[in-house]
Amino acid sequence: MTEPNRIALIPIDVQQGFDYPPWGPRNNPAMEANGQRLLTAWRARGWPLIHVRHDSVHAGSTLHPSHPGNAFRPGFEPRPGEAVVAKSVNAAFIGTDLDLRLRRLGVDTVALFGVSTDMCVSTTARVASNLGYRTLVVADACFCFDLVDADGGTIMAETISRAHLATLRAEFAEVIDSQALIARIASE
Incomplete structure (x- = not known):
């Protein structure tokens, strides 16, 4: 796949604010368990891990820094020494130093998960x-x-998810499940 320390795990917006209105019904109730398994695997190896948090600029947002929903979901809180990148738009690279951090670490591969x-x-x-x-x-x-x-x-969340993952697979990313990724990194 790649050299072990050249792949970074990037959990994106795994925050409590998505449990508040106006967010509606979601798909994949196993997301949290699968994401926590990824974090455990990465931390056990000491590989690069950068958390992304959405800090909304809209005062009424459940992701605004003044709202309790801005906090990470239980089990997804960064540990001491783990980097956190705060963003205010959809892409974690826009208006942040994420690209610079990854390049300084020598990362050439990113594994992304989170919301939404x-x-x-x-x-x-x-x-x-x-x-x-x-x-x-x-x-x-x-x-x-x-x-x-x-x-x-x-439009049901599962349909939206399938369509977006298909688009990403067609042009931008390898789409993989957590068990396969953990098995792959275990062999590194």
């Missing part, structure tokens, strides 16, 4: 690929929400 599949994970994956990183999206460690379409109907 179709928004911040997808946008970050696209930018990572465009910046030249080998990009992995860990599908079973992501979730997204039902969305209302232009006609007032509902």
